Amino acid sequence: MAGPRVTHGRLAVPRTGVRSWWGKAWQRAVEEAAYVEQDLRAGKALARRAEVGGISVAAGSLLAAVREGDDAWTVEVAVPVLSDDERRALVDVVAAEAGRIAALLAGELGHELVEHAEEAGVELLPYGGELAATCTCDAYLDPCRHAIAMLVQTGWLVDADPLVLFAVRGLDRESLLAALHERSTGATSSGSIGVADLADDVEVAADAMLRAQRLVALMEAGAELPEDLF
Template identity: 40%
Template sequence: MSEAQGSGARGSGARGFPAFAARRGGRARGQSFWAAQWAEAVEDVWPEEGPLKKGRSFARTGRIGPITVSPGRVAAEVYGGEETYTTQLTLTVLDDDEWDLLWERTADRPAETEALLAGDLPEDLLEAVEDARVRMLPGYGDLDADCDCDALDHPCPHATALAYQLSWLLDTDPWLLLLIRGRDAEEAVEELKSALLLRALAGDDEEDDEPYDEEAGDGTTPDDGHQRAAYARPAAALPALPPLPEPPAAPEEPLTGIEA
């Protein structure tokens, strides 16, 4: 496992995609929301226009082979004239704590949670990403490129071309952004469900431990309510005491003898 992949990558397997055919003109950047966000982030990390322009041109030539996307890595064989080069982009994989925090922040957002559970990657997920202070899109010190060509530019046109082609893949499968960071779609949804379950269980525990509010009637059982109602009734007056019994009659004097 490479340093870029890190300890956060679980059993997420690599995914392969066929090579793109040559394109004449047209946009080199993907057109969907996530594709545009990816391309913009790449251009912010690599702001020199020369390598970017060469990369956009090369991306349309059809000389990049099948693309492999895996945690922390995007790779392809590139055909440069008579030579074949191995080109790859590397990104930092989120660790387990960062994923947990991201799902906690996502669970705060019902609309985004519902969309993710339905299989969509909502645009507003970026707000949850920012709240969790993790990276989903490339950033400074986070994205790097490697190619065994002899180009003087860094990144070379092959690497920037691969970055633009990844934006084309994001047009049809934005979940690849999560795969690069260490989770495939199935793992991501299961972890979000676990975060929601833990939150529900914690909420039940808080209700059980909540002190009784006499005005609101919270935290009690029906039996508790009957007992309180009974104690709240005014005390009834005690019945009068029965009369004391009459004292017993004095016994007659016993006979001491018999008269003659």
């Protein structure tokens, strides 16, 4: 079942740039998708100037308004969603090792998780040809510079929170946690080994997310970090 559409507020350029390997992989996909270098440069410039409005993320869909001069255009990008079997396989991969869900909610996407997902037939990171864009402008190339601007900023979201990538692929945060909880509950009743670790992960996940959010907010404000944050 598709999760809710979540709109992220207007973004500023990350002060430290794209930091993560998965964020850089998303940006490479955007560069692969661009047909014309001029459009790629123009799109990146629009993104840096914060001309992209709030980005709305749903299963298989990214939606935003992009300004250019006195005009504003509506951009939508379709991204393939995972099948039911692929979503179940991804949940199994996340549940396979203690600490993975807590790491995800703290903003970290491990290489091993993605590699194991690929071995299970699940492709998380998109490639350029999967990013199908439409825009209300009159450009004939897909993606146009407005779509590229939105995709660049989506990469900033993915860099900060890899679960944005999960959501656009069709497995949002709440659905992932619910599936992990259901899996752990069912496995507990059948006496499977290692379920206690998974249950603990699900219980502490929300706390890990809140701590990460507090840490980011304090760092951006330049405030001193309290010892009890860790």
